[in-house]
Amino acid sequence: MRFGAAVLRSYEEPFAVEEVMLGSGPAGGEILVRIAGCGMCRTDLAVRRSAGRSPLPAVLGHEGAGVVVETGGPDTGLSPGDHVVLSFDSCGHCRSCLGAAPAYCDRFAALNLFGGRTENAARFTDAAGGALAPRWFGQSSFAEYAMVPARNAVRVDASLPLELLGPLGCGFLTGAGAVFNSFGAGPGDTVAVFGAGAVGLAAVMAATAAGAFTVAVDRHPERLAQAEKFGAVPLDAASADLPGRVQRLTDGGARYALDTTGSGGLINDALRALRPTGHLGLVARLHTALPLEPGTLDRGRRISHICEGDAVPGLLIPRLTELWQAGLFPFDQLIRTYPLADIDEAERDCEAGRVVKPVLIPEHRT
Ligand SMILES: [Zn+2]
Numbered sequence: 241m242r243f244g245a246a247v248l249r250s251y252e253e254p255f256a257v258e259e260v261m262l263g264s265g266p267a268g269g270e271i272l273v274r275i276a277g278c279g280m281c282r283t284d285l286a287v288r289r290s291a292g293r294s295p296l297p298a299v300l301g302h303e304g305a306g307v308v309v310e311t312g313g314p315d316t317g318l319s320p321g322d323h324v325v326l327s328f329d330s331c332g333h334c335r336s337c338l339g340a341a342p343a344y345c346d347r348f349a350a351l352n353l354f355g356g357r358t359e360n361a362a363r364f365t366d367a368a369g370g371a372l373a374p375r376w377f378g379q380s381s382f383a384e385y386a387m388v389p390a391r392n393a394v395r396v397d398a399s400l401p402l403e404l405l406g407p408l409g410c411g412f413l414t415g416a417g418a419v420f421n422s423f424g425a426g427p428g429d430t431v432a433v434f435g436a437g438a439v440g441l442a443a444v445m446a447a448t449a450a451g452a453f454t455v456a457v458d459r460h461p462e463r464l465a466q467a468e469k470f471g472a473v474p475l476d477a478a479s480a481d482l483p484g485r486v487q488r489l490t491d492g493g494a495r496y497a498l499d500t501t502g503s504g505g506l507i508n509d510a511l512r513a514l515r516p517t518g519h520l521g522l523v524a525r526l527h528t529a530l531p532l533e534p535g536t537l538d539r540g541r542r543i544s545h546i547c548e549g550d551a552v553p554g555l556l557i558p559r560l561t562e563l564w565q566a567g568l569f570p571f572d573q574l575i576r577t578y579p580l581a582d583i584d585e586a587e588r589d590c591e592a593g594r595v596v597k598p599v600l601i602p603e604h605r606t
């Protein structure tokens with residue numbers, strides 16, 4: 241079948257919306273999804289800085305949501321017409337997958353970032369028959385359609401605003417999952433969130449929904465205003481003695497801190513802002529060595545990396561939609577929609593911080 245997709249052909253050039261071809265219908269365990277909307281995540285944009293490691297040309301996009309059109313075999317657990325949110329890919333067989341930790345799948349990087357499943361390599365081409373990189377994060381959903389392992393699709397209620405739900409599969413899942421799964425934050429806990437972008441603001445919403453007292457640190461006043469609206473006490477990242485200020489606000493230090501910035505200075509500040517035995521979670525990929533100042537890990541403080549919010553998407557995504565319906569996880573307030581054809585404008589707005597979460601809506605000419 242032929243359909244429109246945003247293709248990235250070089251690390252420097254804009255996306256080009258063009259026709260692509262999918263050579264065969266769903267194999268066993270796969271589903272074909274008509275994409276209603278796809279969020280843009282930092283990881284999509286980081287491909288430009290991957291220094292050749294992410295194969296091109298590629299159709300990116302890994303926060304898709306849409307309607308199942310066709311299923312491969314009887315074992316997908318899904319039917320045509322089902323509404324689904326698409327999440328990251330995992331093998332289903334390694335020790336991490338068996339242990340309900342699919343974000344730590346032995347094949348996570350291979351399946352999601354650097355080439356996908358090799359058996360799919362020849363199926364996806366451009367209109368001239370030129371090869372495209374295998375599906376990105378098991379999806380490649382900056383497109384009208386996506387062929388997806390059913391394992392990565394989560395059925396959602398058809399009354400929900402489907403075109404907005406895609407970011408629940410990655411960015412919002414990451415922030416909320418860190419709070420609910422990695423921290424297990426609850427009433428009376430204190431959470432400090434460093435960086436109030438899509439992931440950080442999802443963490444703020446989740447921490448507030450969990451009944452925790454939350455502090456949000458950022459350098460952009462508009463992001464801090466949003467965090468405040470979602471229940472956090474805002475703190476300018478440039479404040480003098482940032483750790484001391486967090487400690488005073490949290491009665492001796494935050495029980496949990498989440499860094500979404502990857503900045504060494506802020507990570508050290510976040511550790512100093514923790515109370516003894518506190519836990520700092522990192523979600524951003526570090527690009528340089530991380531020097532820790534003396535004393536920052538003393539007294540039982542710990543630091544860990546958190547991938548995809550430690551989530552089992554099939555469990556966390558329905559929880560997030562239920563919280564949204566209850567008015568406790570208003571993620572839609574962070575979204576601005578763009579036609580898929582305007583993907584370059586969405587990227588510029590995202591990079592410039594003018595929008596927290598762009599969602600691209602394909603036009604469906606076919
Ligand atoms: Zn696995």
Ligand SMILES: [Zn+2]
Pocket residue numbers: 281282283284302410411
């Ligand atoms: Zn993502």
